Amino acid sequence: MFFRNPLIRRFIVGEHVRRIGEVGPLMFLTSVSESICFFLGALSDMPAVRAFALYAGAALLIDFLLKITCFISLLSLDRQKANRCCEYSLQDNEDNRSADGSRGALYNYFKSTYVPFLRKRNVGVVVVLTFFVWLCSSLAVVPYINIGLDEVSAMPEDSVQLKYFQHLDQYLNIGPPVYFVVTEGLDYSEKETQNMICGTRYCRPDSLAMQLYSASKSPADTYLAIAPNSWVDDFFEWTNNGDCCKQFPTNESFCPNNYSKPLRRQGQTLKVAGIHLSTAMLFPRPALRGLLTRF
Template sequence: MIMFAYVAITLGQSRSFSRLLIDSKITLGLGGVVIVLVSVSASVGFFAYVGVPATLIIIEVIPFLVLAVGVDNIFILVQAYQRSIRGKDESRQEHLGRIVGDVAPSMLLSSVAESCCFFLGSLSDMPAIRAFALYAGFALILDFILQITAFVALFSLDIKRQENNRLDVLCCLQGGKKEVDSSSDGLLFKIMKDVYTPFLLRRWVRAAVMLLFVGWFCLSLAVAPNVEVGLDQELSVPEDSFVTKYFLYMKDFLSVGPPVYFVLRGGMDLSQKDAQNKICASAGCNDDSLVTQLNWASKSSNRTYIAIPPMSWMDDYFSWLEPSSECCNVYPNQTFCPDPSQANGVTDLF
């Protein structure tokens, strides 16, 4: 709503209170926001069809990203028309066509450059970043296509409404017939032209601006190594979600870090006793076996990040094979005894 209100207010160019509801661009601003939502929805639908999964971050972030990046094309087009003077024998359609011909190449180049930047991000090995880049890049392309088609058509209708002195939103009502010079500059344009630009072009101001930004850049480089790389899990879900409380409780009361898996690939015949003794940690295994060394590492908290002793499938298997074990492995008739937690093909993990 805030972005819609901003776009609707700033697109208008009212010069008198009597023409406030005529020169406003509420409907046009709403159309620009709807175009952004349509482009994002089309991007989500396309990649859902081709099988690229979406995440909660994509749904929540991409609409604002496309709106922030793509709304500048709307301002460029509308303000270029407002500052242009229509020719003597030029119709409304010809005037708007001339303006679109002037600004559309710049809109195309900027949209393609922005989309290419996101598509380059899809080369990342991280699935979440790859999906985000694909969704955002395609949404920007669709947003540009809709801007030079649907938005231009809506803009033409809004120009016709304004020239007929009809009220914005309530276009069935007609205002006064007072004519206003449509080529005059707006308040913001006058401020930038008569106040900001002369002040910025003063010699001492230019020097101060350069020193300020050079110092800012050097300071940013100095503190860049202090930025922590990573994404906390609680930041990826809404604040009022029950999952957020779960992550916070895990961090406060079960702060053991992520699980770690040690996998041996090839080179060892685990059917041989010597190979088994190099891995297991039960009685009879080597004193320097893999699991034993990891167990020692878990007891050296000042040297490693391993919090608890490892669990080895091989030791569990040996325990299951032990005749004196309480774990059932065969029935009295020597038939196999399955794990009761895997009844009906369902494994109870908890």
């Protein structure tokens, strides 16, 4: 125990009573009004906004409880230790008592009921230990908190994308799509530029698609679940495909697949996107490469 003199102990208790009686009602009204404002935000249809509003409102109430319980207990212990040599003035205490008579109901409640109860030594120890255990339990679950915002939580219940994200998570078991965008300034009609982007067999081993493919081999580190798709590779596949997307050279009308195969067996030349194409090729011809300049 810090004090053996009951007069000094009464003086410390009286100081805490007056201070809490003065600022306690203001802290109470401020915390309650701010919490009500956040709780009103929980009326939103968006789950993310609702969760944030509930957490924020509860955090303000918990903060108020911390200030009027744990903080006062720690301050009381520190004040007792720092004022061992102080003398008690009965006259000052009587003057403060006479001034306290004109206080309101909240002040009288904090003075006569709350602060004396909290100032009990056993109660103060229990309060400090309770919040210390709460702090340790909160730190223990920090590693289990997910990073980022769940897409489903950010969508209202009537959103058209809600079902999409739910089915994506349920059936595909992958995260959100990732797009790697190349800045402008490249001439995609040049073979060297194509080699820097594509990911087919004859492309450069350090091309963009090949580097992303190598990164997908370590999903735990790169968070890339599968190998990416390159639109350049898709374009090459489209130009080398001899069974679709053909036109008759005479009238440039669409040539169905069931007509294109027999005609190609007969050696007739069909047209792809207005360009004659009779043999398969890995890279587009110079005339067909001109289409790449449109991308």
